[in-house]
Structures are given as C-alpha cells and as structure tokens.
Amino acid sequence: MVDKNEQRVAFSSRLHQALDEAGVRTRGRGVDVHKHLKSMGVSKTTQAISKWLNGEALAEADSMAALCSWLGVRREWLEYGVPPKGAVGENNIYRLTLDDESNVSEVSLRFGKVPLISWVRAGSWCEAISNLENYDADSWISCPVPISANGYALKVKGDSMTNPGPGRSYPAGCIIFVDPEAEAKTGDRVIARLSRTNEATFKVLVEDAGRQFLRPINPQYPIIEISEETHICGKIVGSFIPE
Structure with a gap:
C-alpha cells in the first residue's frame, strides 16, 4: 500500500524544487503561489498552500494541473516522482x-x-x-x-x-x-x-x-x-x- 505521509512529503520536496528552478522566492513563497494560482483562475487559501509546502497535504486535481502548467513540469513527476520531470511534447512522446x-x-x-x-x-x-x-x-x-x-x-x-x-x-x-x-x-x-x-x-x-x-x-x-x-x-x- 502507498504510504500517504511519504507521498505528501515527497510531493512537497518536488514542489519546492520546481519553485526554486522557477525563481520563486523562498521567503513568502506561499503568498506568491497563492497569487499566481489565483491569476490562473484557481482559488486556494494560503493555509491550503502552506500544507502543500510543508508536506501535510497533496494539491487537488485543479491545483496540481495549474502548478504543472506554471512550473513547466509533468504531473506524473510532481505528484508521484515518475521521470522525466520536464513536460513532454504535444504527442506525449520522449526519448x-x-x-x-x-x-x-x-x-x-x-x-x-x-x-x-x-x-x-x-x-x-x-x-x-x-x-x-x-x-x-x-x-x-x-x-x-x-x-x-x-x-x-x-x-x-x-x-x-x-x-x-x-x-x-x-x-x-x-x-x-x-x-x-x-x-x-x-x-x-x-x-x-x-x-x-x-x-x-x-x-x-x-x-x-x-x-x-x-x-x-x-x-x-x-x-x-x-x-x-x-x-x-x-x-x-x-x-x-x-x-
């Protein structure tokens, strides 16, 4: 069975990695994520986002999709750690x-x-x-x-x-x-x-x-x-x- 706590912590780690690579500041990161998601039409509370960043919860489907689109990563990588990290082409094919x-x-x-x-x-x-x-x-x-x-x-x-x-x-x-x-x-x-x-x-x-x-x-x-x-x-x- 999947250990849900491990899955949440691993998701948080990958999310921080993607945010780092996107140049999102570390201090006040939750506020920045909240503002960016809101601009994409996804409204989440700062408390919910804090739980993602602290490894206490997984993002819901709409939020996960928005995060991947914004950060340029595949959902399978962000949610489960399945490589590759980067988004693949429109035909969903990679080497x-x-x-x-x-x-x-x-x-x-x-x-x-x-x-x-x-x-x-x-x-x-x-x-x-x-x-x-x-x-x-x-x-x-x-x-x-x-x-x-x-x-x-x-x-x-x-x-x-x-x-x-x-x-x-x-x-x-x-x-x-x-x-x-x-x-x-x-x-x-x-x-x-x-x-x-x-x-x-x-x-x-x-x-x-x-x-x-x-x-x-x-x-x-x-x-x-x-x-x-x-x-x-x-x-x-x-x-x-x-x-």
Whole structure:
C-alpha cells in the first residue's frame, strides 16, 4: 500500500524544487503561489498552500494541473516522482534509455497509466484481471516503458531485492512495473505467487540442473525452489526509485 505521509512529503520536496528552478522566492513563497494560482483562475487559501509546502497535504486535481502548467513540469513527476520531470511534447512522446530489463536500448515511448496495487492483490491479478477502467487502486501512475494493457505497478517491500554490492538493486520504496503478459525467461525478474501464501513475491527466475528457482538479489535471503503450485504472475519490465 502507498504510504500517504511519504507521498505528501515527497510531493512537497518536488514542489519546492520546481519553485526554486522557477525563481520563486523562498521567503513568502506561499503568498506568491497563492497569487499566481489565483491569476490562473484557481482559488486556494494560503493555509491550503502552506500544507502543500510543508508536506501535510497533496494539491487537488485543479491545483496540481495549474502548478504543472506554471512550473513547466509533468504531473506524473510532481505528484508521484515518475521521470522525466520536464513536460513532454504535444504527442506525449520522449526519448528514454532503457536498462537490461528491456530488449531494446532506446525507443520512443508513449506514457500509459497503470494501477499501483497491493502485494496481496498482485498474487491473484493474472488469474482474474479486472476491468482496469473501474479498478479502485491507491493511485494510477505513468509507466515509462512498453507494457501490456493489463500491466500494473508495485511498491517494493523489504530488502530481499536490495543488492549489497554493485549491480542492479531494488530497495524498499522502489516502484516496479509488472507485465503479466510478457514471457518470463531464466534471468528475468518476476512476480510469483507461492503455494503457501496468496501474497506475491519479487525474485529473479533462475535455473539449475533442470530445476527452476526464485532467487533474491540479497544473499542473506534463501533461494526458493519452484513447485507445481508456484505461479509466475508477471515479468518486471521497468522500475524507478521515487525522489
């Protein structure tokens, strides 16, 4: 589940960053924001704006849109920390260099919204995919990589996929994008539902002597052998660490 307090604090930090880059003064900043929004037809109290700046509340939809238009940033970045920060072109396309989770090195991508769901929900997602238009997720976020219509996002918990040394790491709080329709091969990072629980787990799919296992990146955690009751729920196609 999304930690609402963390989300509000992170939003405040990004808002201050955008205001700094826009040259808005630090002292009396709330008053300046109030005046500018009012000039755009968005009327908010200085108390409400102070809560945004102090990490106590998120801006409402109309205010968020006005802030992004004024400061020249994408709403997905300001609200959720999804890169890139700057506004994209009118066709909503930008250039993105992908990591080894993709089979392409650089492509032009369109943004698509996916639901940020719970780990319990992820365990059954691929067996009973609901109508995404009506799905009541904590939030919908932009996926900056190609993903199927049934893709979703998860917020990493714990440190089993945190690399203590060099190499790719997925620390707690990292957002991962899961495609339940992508073929998972040996070496891929996947979401799986174990036979002993309905909750999903995030591991690397590996094979040894004809047997398949789920391996954590952190060597302090055990390797799990895949049984007939283990269900691979999706492949990780992208990730980002919110600011």
